[in-house]
Amino acid sequence: MGEHEIKPVRVVVLGGGTAGWMSAAGIAALLPGLATVDLVESEDIGIVGVGEATLPHIRGYVERLGIDEAAFMKATHATYKLGIDFRDFGSIGTSYIHPFGSFGESVAGLGFHHYWLELARQGLAGPIGDYSLAVAAAQANRFTPPLHDSSLASTYGYAYQFDATLFGPFMRDHGVKLGVTRHEGLVTAVERDVENGNVTALLLSDGRRLDGDLFIDCSGFRSLLLGQELEEDWEDWSQWLPCDRAAVMPCSHKKGMPLKPYTTASAMPAGWRWEIPLQHRMGNGYVFSSRFLDEDAACAEIEANACGEPLADPRILRFRTGRRRRSWSHNVIGVGLSSGFLEPLESTSIYLAQMAITYLIELFPTDGGIDARDRDEFNRLVDMEYDRVRDFLILHYHATTRDDSEFWNHVRTMKVPDSLAAKMDLWRRTGRVEKYADGLFYDASWIAVYLGQGWVPETHDSRAAIPPPEQIKRALDRLREAITQQVLAMPDHRQFLESEAARLAEAA
Numbered sequence: 001m002g003e004h005e006i007k008p009v010r011v012v013v014l015g016g017g018t019a020g021w022m023s024a025a026g027i028a029a030l031l032p033g034l035a036t037v038d039l040v041e042s043e044d045i046g047i048v049g050v051g052e053a054t055l056p057h058i059r060g061y062v063e064r065l066g067i068d069e070a071a072f073m074k075a076t077h078a079t080y081k082l083g084i085d086f087r088d089f090g091s092i093g094t095s096y097i098h099p100f101g102s103f104g105e106s107v108a109g110l111g112f113h114h115y116w117l118e119l120a121r122q123g124l125a126g127p128i129g130d131y132s133l134a135v136a137a138a139q140a141n142r143f144t145p146p147l148h149d150s151s152l153a154s155t156y157g158y159a160y161q162f163d164a165t166l167f168g169p170f171m172r173d174h175g176v177k178l179g180v181t182r183h184e185g186l187v188t189a190v191e192r193d194v195e196n197g198n199v200t201a202l203l204l205s206d207g208r209r210l211d212g213d214l215f216i217d218c219s220g221f222r223s224l225l226l227g228q229e230l231e232e233d234w235e236d237w238s239q240w241l242p243c244d245r246a247a248v249m250p251c252s253h254k255k256g257m258p259l260k261p262y263t264t265a266s267a268m269p270a271g272w273r274w275e276i277p278l279q280h281r282m283g284n285g286y287v288f289s290s291r292f293l294d295e296d297a298a299c300a301e302i303e304a305n306a307c308g309e310p311l312a313d314p315r316i317l318r319f320r321t322g323r324r325r326r327s328w329s330h331n332v333i334g335v336g337l338s339s340g341f342l343e344p345l346e347s348t349s350i351y352l353a354q355m356a357i358t359y360l361i362e363l364f365p366t367d368g369g370i371d372a373r374d375r376d377e378f379n380r381l382v383d384m385e386y387d388r389v390r391d392f393l394i395l396h397y398h399a400t401t402r403d404d405s406e407f408w409n410h411v412r413t414m415k416v417p418d419s420l421a422a423k424m425d426l427w428r429r430t431g432r433v434e435k436y437a438d439g440l441f442y443d444a445s446w447i448a449v450y451l452g453q454g455w456v457p458e459t460h461d462s463r464a465a466i467p468p469p470e471q472i473k474r475a476l477d478r479l480r481e482a483i484t485q486q487v488l489a490m491p492d493h494r495q496f497l498e499s500e501a502a503r504l505a506e507a508a
């Protein structure tokens with residue numbers, strides 16, 4: 001080996017679920033020559049197999065890995081997602097869409113929603129959703145990808161809703177093509193360096209061993225390396241997010257129903273229920289708190305509320321909400337469920353795995369030696385991501401007037417984290433959203449939930465009152481009309497999917 005030749009870091013990924021294959025394929029694609037990647041997974045254990053809705057960030061991952069979007073959509077029976085329709089959260093009978101897109105645009109540096117609040121105060125504005133192209137397109141069940149310019153057609157993003165049981169295998173094929181070596185087997189023991197405690201090898205039940213320099217723990221809720229072997233502490237967040245179970249039951253599509261380009265989240269007496277349209281079926285599940293509802297009752301509820309013909313019996317998934325105190329400890333990095341879990345209300349889990357992979361690639365120990373400062377920075381970034389998502393999720397429960405069940409009474413009256421209390425206070429007093437450059441979620445998301453759940457601030461920026469109200473109204477009316485015209489020009493969601501599939505078939 002020449003003097004300047006780099007010795008690739010031997011990366012071993014434990015687990016072949018969404019997190020495992022996203023990690024393995026990501027490292028293989030983005031660190032060519034700098035790492036070798038081995039992945040071990042066990043068919044006997046299988047994968048969690050849910051996780052159908054995503055955030056727009058996943059498109060960046062798909063693109064960076066050179067995956068053809070249409071081929072990916074076909075293989076995973078995916079649909080497009082423009083946001084989430086929240087029903088009955090603020091109070092029973094209300095609903096709003098949290099869109100992947102903006103509401104209007106800033107004028108003279110002042111956020112659109114301040115002008116909207118000024119006009120709404122005078123009874124002159126329509127619902128805030130009228131000024132979002134993503135909301136209007138979702139409501140009309142239409143979809144076309146946004147443009148990359150500065151026009152109205154560029155003011156939204158989109159994500160995917162896919163069959164989680166097909167996503168892993170798709171990523172596996174891609175990962176193997178990129179050079180990942182796959183091992184089928186059960187890891188039963190872990191070898192450690194007696195001096196520094198680093199993991200040195202995974203031992204399989206049939207006697208095989210996998211040596212490595214860096215181990216990515218993607219073993220799901222088991223958290224075999226980070227939790228069980230390294231005993232990394234668990235930070236429990238169930239006092240704020242009490243849901244700890246899901247009753248899951250896939251359904252057929254209801255005949256004659258349009259294919260919605262969005263997820264529906266309907267609040268229930270002890271949690272909420274998701275409906276996720278895929279090409280071939282509906283994803284369907286009731287996320288609930290076992291403190292307020294037992295498992296049999298949740299299964300009965302999900303059957304009673306089936307969004308189509310049931311395709312399987314309901315099954316219960318149990319989870320804990322929280323995260324490991326450190327996601328990177330020694331030479332082990334937890335990605336996915338092994339490092340933490342925040343319930344799927346805003347479809348953030350795959351995003352959190354993707355961000356962990358992104359940060360790991362940025363801080364990758366290319367010379368094999370781990371610098372504690374890089375590890376600390378990774379943990380800081382991952383913590384920041386979790387904290388921000390946590391606060392946003394809690395808001396959906398806390399900002400409610402519902403008093404119809406013990407569950408809603410609890411979440412409405414509980415003490416929230418100080419970081420969220422400060423954000424809510426800022427909004428309530430001034431109509432402003434706390435600014436940050438990294439992590440989820442940005443202004444439009446917070447505005448959607450605050451206003452959608454009936455939290456109108458006491459005041460807003462007084463600069464919004466400078467232009468005469470008729471002038472603001474004319475601008476808002478023009479925007480609403482432009483949105484209506486833009487939506488009318490979009491194809492129906494199902495038609496768009498069909499035309500993409502036909503294009504793919506022609507190209508093959």
Ligand SMILES: Cc1cc2nc3c(=O)[nH]c(=O)nc-3n(C[C@H](O)[C@H](O)[C@H](O)COP(=O)(O)OP(=O)(O)OC[C@H]3O[C@@H](n4cnc5c(N)ncnc54)[C@H](O)[C@@H]3O)c2cc1C
Pocket residue numbers: 014015016017018019020040041042043045046047048049050051052053054164185186187188218219220221222224245246285317319335336337338344347348349350351353
């Ligand atoms: C109810 C529910 C709904 C969800 N909805 C969403 C959603 O809408 N959007 C979203 O982004 N996320 C969602 N998630 C989260 C999402 O499912 C996960 O983030 C994602 O699937 C990643 O899981 P994973 O790869 O970490 O774990 P798993 O899928 O559990 O994979 C674990 C892997 O480790 C392997 N393994 C474990 N132990 C061993 C061993 N001893 N030897 C060998 N192999 C082993 C298993 O075989 C498997 O391959 C949801 C989760 C739940 C519970």
